[in-house]
Amino acid sequence: MNEARESILVKSLAQRLSELTPHEGRFATPLADVTLMRSDHDTEPATVFEEPAIVLALQGIKRGHLGDEVLTYGAGQGLVVSLPMSFQCDTVATRPGSPMLAIHVRINLETVRDVVTHMVDAGMPAPPAMSPRAMAVMTLDAPLLDVTRRLFTALASKVDAAVMGASLVRELHYRVLQSSAGVCLRELITWRGRVGTVLRSIECLRAQLDKDWQVADLAREASLSSSAYHAAFKDLTGQTPMQYLKTARLHRARQLLGLTSRSSAEVAFEVGYQSPSQFSRDYKRQFGVPPSQDRGTSL
Incomplete structure (x- = not known):
């Protein structure tokens, strides 16, 4: 999938997420580990204590302030937080009538452990011994966008969410593990790193x-x-x-x-x-x- 097609898919997913979030706020879903987020206005930096999570941005801009470093991610990008940690974050809605839209997925360490075990058994080498910060920005590539699309479809139906939701969240973990931000996540389940x-x-x-x-x-x-x-x-x-x-x-x-x-x-x-x-x-x-x-x- 080329960049133009990926951009079209991001916009399509943003439209679907907008429909699932009719007003500003955080929205629970039939899947306990999945939360939808919408912000209609820019927000000032606020301190949060975040559990390990994957945040996929589909519209607008979010920023995480970690020490002197600022990690900025916008539509078509995501943030991985691999440790329970405190940092400041803020939101930019980009323009009036264009809210920040994102999906928050809590990382399940048992799922990470099981997926990494299968990846290694299939021949994927272990991650390097050293990792960057415990927060990393990634690009939402075609496989990540595809599983996000199917996850949104499942969330629209309680039955679909109950039957297919867990497998889709597992696949999302796998796609993130394959991304540029996957190193710090893979190292979570090894005590040597x-x-x-x-x-x-x-x-x-x-x-x-x-x-x-x-x-x-x-x-x-x-x-x-x-x-x-x-x-x-x-x-x-x-x-x-x-x-x-x-x-x-x-x-x-x-x-x-x-x-x-x-x-x-x-x-x-x-x-x-x-x-x-x-x-x-x-x-x-x-x-x-x-x-x-x-x-x-x-x-």
Whole structure:
């Protein structure tokens, strides 16, 4: 498929996505791991805590700010986030009446592991030992656009989604693994690469946010020296391990506050803060509002 035909297909998919998203917002689908996104206006950079995900842009522009680096992707491009991580993102609708349209697919590590096993068994070599950042932009080539088209068709029918949805999401994982952004994703399921070792430590950290973590503890979980771990972590995520820990605690606190009526102090202690006043200061600095304002809002 040449570039002209791919451009036509992107526009066609954008039209279908526009029909599935009648107004601005995020839309759940019959598939739990698939969410549709529409933004009718430009947005200012906002901090998000993103789980491993694939985001396919079909119209407009999205940007991810990772440290000093800005990853920009627009219609016909996608973003792969291979680690649970915090970064800023914003949206450009490009022009009035032309909203940003994208599809968000949560990465399933078991699916990645199974697909990579089959790829290697079929003769595809293992990825190199070193990976770039844990975020990467890719071009939506013909196979990726084709599976996206078939996924949209399935989403229009609950029966089709129930019968074919899982296999289509699996195929989407496979096509992404074959793309230029596939290296960091493939390395997720091997402990020898930087992405895999850092992920292992992140899983331990997030399972015990209230623990008094030190870099040496996390480095031990990753089987790296403290200096090597610190460098790899910052290179991949754009944050130091301690910056990441604070951000993870604050985002978890925001979830807890939105779902419960517990006091800010109770939530602060649950996520690992020893000082409620420090928690309140960090929370307001991160989200622009005091924790009391987010209590019971189901964020």
